[in-house]
Amino acid sequence: MNVSQEAAAGTASARERSLPRVxxxxxxxxxxxxxxxxxxxxxxxxxxxxxxxxxxxxxxxxxxxxxxxxxxxxxxxxxxxSWLDTFWPYRYLGRRDRIALNANFFFLFKDTGEGQLGRAAGLVAGALHYKRQLDEGLIAPVEQRGVPQSMVQNQYLFSTTRVPGVPLDTVRAPYSEQAPGPSTARHIVVFFRGTMFRLDVIGPDGVPHGLDEIQAGLRAVTKSDVHTAEEDRAGHLTTMARAEWAATRASLVEDRPANARTLDDIETALFCVCLEDFAPRDIQAACDELLHGDRGNRWFDKAVSFVVFADGRAGINVEHCELDGTTVLSFTDALLGTPPDEHSRASGARPQGVPVPRPLTFELDAAQRARVRSAAEAFAAYGNDTATRTVSFGDFGSRAAKALGVSPDAFVQSAYQLAHQRAKGHLGATYESIATRQYRYGRTEAMRVVTPEMQAFVAAMDDPGAGRDTRRAAFRAAAAAHVARAKECQAGEAxxxxxxxxxxxxxxxxxxxxxxxxxxxxRSPGWLTMRDDYLSTSSAPSENIQYFGFGSTSSKCIGVAYVLLPDRFNLYLSTPLAVADQMHAFAEHLREAVGELRELLTD
Missing domain, CATH: 1.10.275 (Fumarase C; Chain B, domain 1)
Structure with missing residues (x-):
């Protein structure tokens, strides 16, 4: 039974109010x-x-x-x-550096064997089905161990765009005073070879186009004879530092109503689909493209951008200011856990004729074209100055850790510390993101991993005089301290x-x-040292994704994004190129550390 959008919004709001405050x-x-x-x-x-x-x-x-x-x-x-209501905008919207690579994150989806256009059409159909369920209040609240989680972030999955500003950016989104209720947009923005197209994927009466029609509309994009010159690819501008992009954006719309209309089409679009005309050479290259691939073929300010390569491999790039990994994981699992034709049928899609893509263009003057070129060159150089690496354990996962009687997260975080000590010769501040969505408008809490017990464990592992029992006891103490601190963070006690x-x-x-x-x-040593990340870690467990990734957070930090599943453990590492050797040493020592800890804990 369909629920009115007004009633659905009221139900969702009441659900949120029933959660405890942070x-x-x-x-x-x-x-x-x-x-x-x-x-x-x-x-x-x-x-x-x-x-x-x-x-x-x-x-x-x-x-x-x-x-x-x-x-x-x-x-x-x-x-x-929540007392964090003002904190989150200042934390995310207040950052003045570029968000591309520095803040946005990605998931590389599992492979399906479909071709590019079929894969892309399936993702569009799945997303439209998810939106309809959200609009009608049919998405059941997520529960963790029986505890309902905040669902408010779902409001930012569709038609949401970060808008550059000074001193803070803003967010253009539905469910706001300016646009109460769900998005009424009927279009997506499709990128191909740096050209943007508006594609209406929902008919005038609010019913989605059929799967075949969406695919045909995407095919028409790839066959279009409209080609955007490199210096006209305004998507490059979204890679700029925020204040610089804000000034450029203001100049785009000044006395140019056509540009304002193009921006409106982009910002109100349900989401972006970025079709690439090449296939990455391997998994790491696919991850890198999802993190910082550009070519003017992205709008990094858009909350959700699906990226589909020429060989049908696909993933998502997410703007982080209103969306955390847990929400996007639920969305991804819903998309990939059901066949596209079933999504299409359940969404009520019906044939309405093939949607016709409409090119979206900007009128740019010489100074703006120069800015596009410089933004493209600067971001390409920034991407080239970033070193990345994938690490995969096909013979280890959370099931193996549990069989050893230890929390899987405590196991891998202990392995990270041991690997870091051996790669760099010392421990360093380590951030771990802890979800706190059991609270009203809850997001995440910042956990710091290096405890006295963790320090003692790492020392014992490299102490030639420490026997097996001593090392094992040190590990158990470190793992127990890790679990206790994680629970404190989950309870809002951080x-x-x-x-x-x-x-x-x-x-x-x-x-x-x-x-x-x-x-x-x-300015105290404690505050400055605790927040100077050497490792920045976050987990995204889902059978539907192969890898998860984000950029490092400082000049010496290794970003550690990990997918820890029952039977596999995949990581994507990133760090500035200048310290790439330390990242590669960390990866090698991590392999050793996982094996060493398994052997230590096996009776």
């Missing part, structure tokens, strides 16, 4: 945890300096108390879903985002609150 930790608890979290990475002198700054921050009437009181007041304000938001409040409201300068805590 707990706001006390200032004392976050400061205590912060000291414990950063301590293993500091010298005694650095610890003492950090402790002194924490004491000053906690002083009655001090800066920490003032900022925390402001956050408590905000959290209690009507209409505020210090980093809380303290970070207090810093952001000072930046936004310092004058008003009488806190005119950055508190010294944020």
């Amino acid at each position: 707990p706001l930790p006390t200032l004392e608890a976050s400061c205590e945890r912060f000291l414990a979290w950063c301590a293993p990475l500091l010298t005694a002198e650095e610890r003492a300096a950090t402790e002194a700054e924490v004491t000053a921050f906690l002083r009655p009437g001090g800066t920490g108390r003032i900022l925390h009181a402001a956050l408590e007041e905000y959290d209690a304000t009507d209409g505020v879903h 210090p980093e985002q809380h303290l970070w938001e207090l810093e952001l409040i000072q930046r936004r409201r310092g004058e008003e609150l009488g806190v005119t300068g950055q508190p010294a805590l944020y």
Whole structure:
């Protein structure tokens, strides 16, 4: 039975309100945890300096108390879903570097053996079916171990585009004051050889086109005799740093209504489909293309872009500001878990005639064309300065870890630390993303992996005097500490985002609150060291994807995106080219570490 869109939206909203609020930790608890979290990475002198700054921050009437009181007041304000409501826009929309490669993430889908156009049409049909289910309130809430999860991110899967701005970007999306309710758009944007086309895939009455018609419409795109010169491929502009792109975008629409209409078509499109005219030579090349392939054949600001190569391999590039991996995984599983013709039938699709692609063009002056060229060249160079590597374990997965009596995530995170120590000669700050969608508007929490127990485990593994029992006990202690900390993070008991938001409040409201300068805590060795990533890790477990990936987060960081399934373990690593040797050493040591730990834990 169909549900009215208004009723469906009301049901989804009521569901969201029924979830518990994200707990706001006390200032004392976050400061205590912060000291414990950063301590293993500091010298005694650095610890003492950090402790002194924490004491000053906690002083009655001090800066920490003032900022925390402001956050408590905000959290209690009507209409505020979470004390993180302002944090997320500043964290994601406030970043001023490029989002292509630096922030967007990708999934490489499992192969199906279909040709390019059939694969692309199937993804479109699946997405249209998912949208119809969302609009009608038919997507069941995701549950983790029986606990309902926030579903609000689903509102940003369709017709959502990040728009560059100063000092913050904005998001153009449905379910907003400007566009209440689900998207009413009927079109997608298809890229081929740097040319953009508008393709209406839903008829005037809201019914999707049939699968064959969508495929024929995509074929018409590839056969079109419209070709966009390299310097006219405005998609390149979405690779620029945000303020620079904002200024360029403003110049595009100034006194040019045709450009404003083209931008409107792109930004309101349900999603993008990027058809490539080549097949990557191997899996790693396919991953690299999904992360930072460009050729003017992307609009990196679009929330969802499907990329389909000439051989039918496919994946997705996702803009991160409103979407996390867990939401996109659910979407992906729905798309790939059902045959395309079944999606098409269930969506109510019917023959309506082949949709005719309409080219989307921009009128560019000489200065704007020069900007397109420079953006393309700069991003190509940036991609070339990024080293990546895939690592695959066909004989190890979560089932093997569980058989050894250990949490699979604790096992692999311990292996990362051991590999890092051996590759670089020391441990370093390690970030792990922990999902907190069991809370209203919940997203993720930042976990720091290096505990005293992890430090002791790594030391024991490379201590010639430590016997098997000693090493095994050290590993068990590290794994238990890892699981305990992950549970703390899941329960909203983590210090980093809380303290970070207090810093952001000072930046936004310092004058008003009488806190005119950055508190010294944020220049302390502990804060700077804890947040200076050497490893940035995140997991995306799904049978429907082969690899997951993102760029590294600093000049010496290795990005570690992993797909840990019962019978396999695949990783995509990325790091700046200047430190590529360390990444390759990490990969080799990781192979050894996984084998070593399996042997250690096997009776």
